[in-house]
Amino acid sequence: MATGRDRLELLQGTLDFMVLQTLDSMGPQHGYGLARRIEQVSEDILRLNEGTVYAALMRLQHRRWIASSWGASENNRKAKFYAITPAGRRQLAREAETWDRLAGLIAKLRGAEPR
């Protein structure tokens, strides 16, 4: 487990992007599942209060990029599932491009060869 010092603070909007990306690649998820997936992918380098996932989910619902519905979880508990909407996919595509360009820019600035 990484120590506190090594963990990354989340940039504003990053979490929203990650949630969208996860919902897109994994299909409908509930909040706990999302948190697990993000934890798994980020390999513990993110310092994340998992509760903030719910704030991201509400923000995304406001923009109508995701929709929610009640269903049963793997262990048959009642859970709210979130799924990406077509508008959410379009937004994801836009944001992914922005991220790639930003990453490329940072890489260039650091003198490294672009990937």
Add this chain to the structure above:
Amino acid sequence: MWMRLRAALSRLLFVLQRQRFDDETRAEMASHIALLTERYERRGLSRDAAYVAARRQFGNPSAIRQDLYEMNSLRLIEQSLQDLKYAARQLRASAGFAAVVVATLGLGIGGTTAVFSVVRAVLLEPLPYDEPAQLVRFYQQDPARPEFRGVVAGTHFSFVREHAASFSGVAALAHYSETGLDLAAGGSVHRLRVLPVSAGYFETLRARPAIGRGFDRTDESGTRRVVLGDATWRTHFGSDPSIVGRTIRLSAQSYEVTGVAPPGFEDPFAPDVAAWIPYDLAGDVFDQNYALTAVGRLRPTVSLAQAQAELASLALRMREQWPNSRQSEIVALPLHGELVARARGPLRLVFASVALVLLVVCVNVANLALVRATGRVHEFAVRAALGSSSSRLARQLLIESLLLAALGGVAGLWLASGGVRLLQRLGRDALPRVDEVGLDAGVVLFAVAVTAATGIAFGLAPVFRLARTPPVEALRLQSRSATGTRGLARLRGSLAAAQIALAVTLVAGAGVLVASFDRLQKVDLGVRLDRVLTFEVHLPAARYEPARRVSFQETLARRLERLPGVSAAGGISRLPATGSYHPWNTRILTGPLANTSVDRQHFVLQQRVVSGRAFAALGIPLLAGRTFDDRDGVTAPGRAVVSANLARTAFPGLPLDAIPGQRIFVPVGERRLDIIGVVGDVALSVYGTPTMTVYHAHSQFAENRNWALTQIVAGDRIPEQVLADVRQEVARLDPELVVYRPLPMTEIVGRGTSRERFALVLMGTFAIIALALAALGLYGVLAYSVRQRSPEFGIRIALGADAAQVRSLVFRQASLVVLAGVGAGLAGALILGRWLGALAFGIAPADPRILSASAILLVCVAFIATWLPARRAASVEPRTAIQDG
């Protein structure tokens, strides 16, 4: 736009469901934490340790719920609602403050709204005719003296109608000949106000009769046709649609009804016209009979300038055709401007005054709000310390003042609805179109705008003050500390000075009007006004041939004189001091100026026809010779009485005693007249404009036309009491006659000053309000400062200062404020003075007497407002003051 609307809508959906969202989120998070706990348990932690770890990983659920809740709310609106609730609570807690503010604001907003509604209806609203901007009024003038514009001669009107191509229609209105006709209906006789008009009248105003038609040129030879007003048609003819083509009896003559005017149609100049008849334009052939009000409608493609250019080009041809007419030029001016021209000055002045009052009100309320704000420094410091942002606090203050303003606005609208009726009554004779005044959507919108503006204006002062005080300082100093509020005290002092300045300005303005009105009342009109009754009797020409008219007039006068309490009675073709009428040229036949003309182009020369003992009834003194009596009948040689001015002008060097026996010639009626007497001069207008008059005896001049004589009954009874007897006498002579427009002489002449009275009453009221508010404002500032400085006064008294010394401290503080205010106010009065211009009579708006009197009045009032706080300062009990401090 669409996107934003959808976003707002979806936002609203979330707001409406936020309780459900909250419940769901709570359940979701609980299960999330439970799952996390299980996970840690599976990794071997104890149940408690697992729960703590899960909570750490999740974060604070209630904080997140709070975030979500706020996300699902309309923050600005909901916080504002909260502020509003808080503000309402605050105001309830200080009901006295709120009541004073709402009442003052109501006064300011109500007054401004009421005056604005008048300004709007009279000055701003377009005329109630189709395409009103195309309408013009024609004037005839002497190119050498363009400042004297006058009514138009029939000959020149006809010429313009024939030759000017700029107009789609023109019409002449014979307001001079506007008399009245008696309509016998349902057993009683009604007098209708009847206006003779040319062809094209209804067409030019685009008010085609609702049924039937108007007049055409074949009617212009005095045919007996009539167009009824809508109200007349409904009241007296039961809205009978078959009326057109029928013959009705008016003043014992038959008139064919050609049409009914559209509902709501009013003549632009004369209100309450009940019917229109054709004007005998064909018979109006004398090129110097300036008697017609003429209007026209510009073609849509023609500008006013083009039309004026065309009229100018016609002037030459008119001069060729009528070489004797010096007034050879016709000009056209926008009708709306001409109708409201006389009202514009007073209205602008009154509006400026009421705006000043509103300013005083705002300053006063701002001052009150500041006092309150000072008491709340502590409250706001605590709120700021607890994390309220300064913008949030500022908003709170603004919402409080807007709430107060809104309440004041409601009170103001209520006051305005009463004020409008008051203004209508007051302005009846002073303002055109005053019946159209009302509170409509536009006026209410204005009131709302004024309310919002005042709310922000007086709310700003405390906002600047409070929201900027650093909380630490405010908390340390406590609210009572004088040190922390020194800037505030200065601000309040300047506000009080501003109020005094505005009050001085208004008082000086009102002072000028009072002095003018007083001078106006003292103008010697040359006639008796007190206890004189006037009325009109119109003799139907069909039943009254000239000889009968003469005997009627003389008999009526004699019988009225026999009434108890009546000393003299008679008739005159137009009352003195009510304007120019029949300004005919007159030739002098004898004396040093024999065979020259007393030319009305250079002198204000008037002709009047009198019956009975008109001179005695009017109180016009006889200076030489005699007045008319039984000797001056139809068969006697033509005789005239002249006024002293005329005697001096036409017969220079001759003593008045030598005037009787001189002779003059009046072209109208070809009258060669022996002068038999000289009487005192009367004024042409209420402003005392001098004039000279030739008086004709009705008994000798009745052939010329059916003179409409105004009857004058003078005595020692008040006019209202005499009226019943007068009606009886008239009915005894002829039961079908109407005693028309019975009015005391004071009122008839008073109408000439209605404009001045209107401005005076309103501006006087506003000045008094401003004065009272300024006194209140000063008192408030001083009383508050005395309370704050009471420890200081206590120490001074303890150290041996006597009452007078302490009082002088307060007076010194007051004198600074008052001096600054009065100085600024006098400057303001000089600026306002320019607006007073036309209304000032016999006194300059910048008259030093008025200015110094206003300043002295203000100083006196300020002294009273200072005295109470000063006395309180002197009576401070040293021990308690120092202890409290």
